[in-house]
Amino acid sequence: MYLEQLQLTNYRNYQHLDVDFSPGVNVLLGANAQGKTNLLEAIYVLALTKSHRTHNEKDFINWQATFAKISGTVQKSSGRVPLELLIGKKGKSAKINHLEQAKLSQYVGQLNVILFAPEDLSLVKGAPAVRRRFIDMEFGQMSPRYLYNVSQYKQVLRQRNQYLKQLKYRQADDQTFLGVLSDQLAQYGSAIITQRLDFLTKLEGWAQTLHQDISKGKEKLTFDYVQHLKGQATLKQALQVDTAHEIELGTTLVGPHRDDVRFLVNGKNVQTFGSQGQQRTTALAVKLAEIDLMKAQTGEYPILLLDDVLSELDDARQTHLLKALQHKVQTFLTTTSLSGVAKTMIEAPRVFQIQGGHLKRRTKVNG
Amino acid sequence: MQYPEPIAKLIESYMKLPGIGNKTATRLAFYTIDMQQDDVTDFAKALVAAQRDLHYCSICGNITEEDPCLICRDKQRDQSTVLVVETPKDIMTLERMHEYHGLYHVLHGVLSPIEGKGPKDINIASLLKRLQNDAIKEVIIATNATPEGEATATYLSRLIKPAGIKVTRLAHGLSVGSDIEYADEMTLMKAVEGRQEM
Ligand SMILES: Nc1ncnc2c1ncn2[C@@H]1O[C@H](COP(=O)(O)OP(=O)(O)OP(=O)(O)O)[C@@H](O)[C@H]1O
Ligand SMILES: [Mg+2]
Ligand SMILES: [Zn+2]
Numbered sequence: 001m002y003l004e005q006l007q008l009t010n011y012r013n014y015q016h017l018d019v020d021f022s023p024g025v026n027v028l029l030g031a032n033a034q035g036k037t038n039l040l041e042a043i044y045v046l047a048l049t050k051s052h053r054t055h056n057e058k059d060f061i062n063w064q065a066t067f068a069k070i071s072g073t074v075q076k077s078s079g080r081v082p083l084e085l086l087i088g089k090k091g092k093s094a095k096i097n098h099l100e101q102a103k104l105s106q107y108v109g110q111l112n113v114i115l116f117a118p119e120d121l122s123l124v125k126g127a128p129a130v131r132r133r134f135i136d137m138e139f140g141q142m143s144p145r146y147l148y149n150v151s152q153y154k155q156v157l158r159q160r161n162q163y164l165k166q167l168k169y170r171q172a173d174d175q176t177f178l179g180v181l182s183d184q185l186a187q188y189g190s191a192i193i194t195q196r197l198d199f200l201t202k203l204e205g206w207a208q209t210l211h212q213d214i215s216k217g218k219e220k221l222t223f224d225y226v227q228h229l230k231g232q233a234t235l236k237q238a239l240q241v242d243t244a245h246e247i248e249l250g251t252t253l254v255g256p257h258r259d260d261v262r263f264l265v266n267g268k269n270v271q272t273f274g275s276q277g278q279q280r281t282t283a284l285a286v287k288l289a290e291i292d293l294m295k296a297q298t299g300e301y302p303i304l305l306l307d308d309v310l311s312e313l314d315d316a317r318q319t320h321l322l323k324a325l326q327h328k329v330q331t332f333l334t335t336t337s338l339s340g341v342a343k344t345m346i347e348a349p350r351v352f353q354i355q356g357g358h359l360k361r362r363t364k365v366n367g
Numbered sequence: 368m369q370y371p372e373p374i375a376k377l378i379e380s381y382m383k384l385p386g387i388g389n390k391t392a393t394r395l396a397f398y399t400i401d402m403q404q405d406d407v408t409d410f411a412k413a414l415v416a417a418q419r420d421l422h423y424c425s426i427c428g429n430i431t432e433e434d435p436c437l438i439c440r441d442k443q444r445d446q447s448t449v450l451v452v453e454t455p456k457d458i459m460t461l462e463r464m465h466e467y468h469g470l471y472h473v474l475h476g477v478l479s480p481i482e483g484k485g486p487k488d489i490n491i492a493s494l495l496k497r498l499q500n501d502a503i504k505e506v507i508i509a510t511n512a513t514p515e516g517e518a519t520a521t522y523l524s525r526l527i528k529p530a531g532i533k534v535t536r537l538a539h540g541l542s543v544g545s546d547i548e549y550a551d552e553m554t555l556m557k558a559v560e561g562r563q564e565m
């Protein structure tokens with residue numbers, strides 16, 4: 001799929017924008033604080049109704065305005081789909097093909113995006129929460145069922161944690177009800193874990209090939225999903241064995257909200273034993289593998305958003321990145337200056353100069 | 368400038384209603400001032416009467432003018448089934464269908480620790496008491512398909528089943544006459560899970 005057109009009204013520093021994109025590589029060129037990331041964010045929000053940068057949706061609205069609107073047309077193998085997202089002070093509403101959708105969860109999935117920002121290079125290095133967020137965001141786009149299970153799980157988890165606190169302070173004493181909450185949590189939690197394992201196995205396959213390529217066949221990347229089941233065979237059992245401790249702490253100690261993924265290179269954990277370069281190669285391979293996974297799951301290639309990543313990668317890794325995406329996925333990349341590998345490798349890029357929330361198409365890459 | 372006290376009080380009263388904020392309350396208050404005096408008097412009387420004349424049925428928890436309620440007093444109804452709902456409004460909805468002829472029980476909420484509602488805070492104890500004395504053979508649980516509604520249903524079934532009473536749950540799925548094309552994905556998923564052999 002690709003984004004053919006984009007219109008913005010009062011989105012951040014864009015008062016009004018109407019632009020046609022190339023199905024290939026679009027380069028967004030501009031000095032700092034001119035609106036490059038804002039434009040990528042707008043595309044991301046049009047796809048997911050959420051931002052990677054903020055939880056506060058009022059931030060999207062231009063400071064001088066009371067609402068923001070993002071609309072665009074997506075070309076898919078099944079045809080053209082117009083999308084529209086309206087963000088007001090009180091909430092959002094979304095339209096597919098001019099029809100308002102009752103639920104935002106029904107809207108998500110029309111446009112699939114993968115965002116790659118410098119922070120993503122810390123996918124390997126960072127805390128487990130970073131990897132869980134990555135998994136939930138990406139798998140949620142591919143599977144409404146995953147999205148549903150995650151939102152149910154979160155709600156039950158809040159209830160169970162609250163009930164554990166009430167048991168702790170003796171505001172409650174009903175063990176049967178705790179058992180009900182534990183089983184309900186285990187039910188959604190196991191569904192999430194099953195789906196994660198399935199997606200991760202597929203992702204691992206593609207990441208392995210890419211990683212082998214980038215490391216010139218010297219290294220083998222494998223994934224390891226880590227659960228802490230307190231010596232039990234299932235989550236359901238693990239939620240039963242340690243309730244005294246959980247009550248004492250007032251919080252749930254096992255479940256997908258505590259799980260993690262380990263990336264191993266030649267059997268060694270890259271997070272602890274890998275060099276900086278190995279960590280970056282792994283992050284790059286995992287991110288790029290998502291493109292193929294999404295194609296396999298949804299039947300369409302997603303759109304790739306690259307925010308300032310080229311400057312973070314060395315020439316060899318830039319080359320691999322560009323090779324993996326050219327002629328395959330529509331790409332938007334932001335940069336303050338196009339040079340080096342990117343300038344020589346990208347074929348027929350459409351270059352836009354961004355200044356203060358205005359876009360100008362450039363016919364020449366230089367000058 | 369401050370509003371005169373009578374209107375400020377009226378705004379404050381409207382704001383106590385669910386889903387009404389300052390702006391709406393102000394609009395409603397100013398609208399009320401301009402209403403016909405008779406209408407305003409009827410309105411005020413209706414508000415007072417609704418609370419004064421309505422009670423909760425001591426058996427099933429439904430709202431009623433007389434205790435026990437009409438349904439609990441009706442011996443024609445099937446005394447062997449009890450349908451458990453979250454609110455009195457649900458009874459109205461089910462009664463409109465004219466298909467269910469058993470008894471009801473209103474929980475007045477669902478189990479939700481976040482909202483401070485545990486097993487002792489909703490109308491469960493009186494249900495268990497009813498099950499001891501009566502000739503009840505089946506309990507149908509019709510709480511909503513939210514995580515809290517599901518947890519409440521499971522909890523009730525764990526309490527009731529050991530007594531040898533049959534516990535059933537209302538099926539979820541597509542609404543009749545609705546087009547599959549317009550059903551959201553989760554409704555479809557539930558419908559597929561709850562499919563029945565033909
Ligand atoms: N709601 C808003 N209304 C108006 N302007 C906004 C709003 N939100 C952010 N901005 C402005 O947008 C600018 C930031 O834009 P953006 O993050 O896209 O920069 P950038 O081009 O990606 O820069 P860099 O190269 O530094 O990453 C800031 O100057 C900020 O003041
Ligand atoms: Mg930026
Ligand atoms: Zn009654």
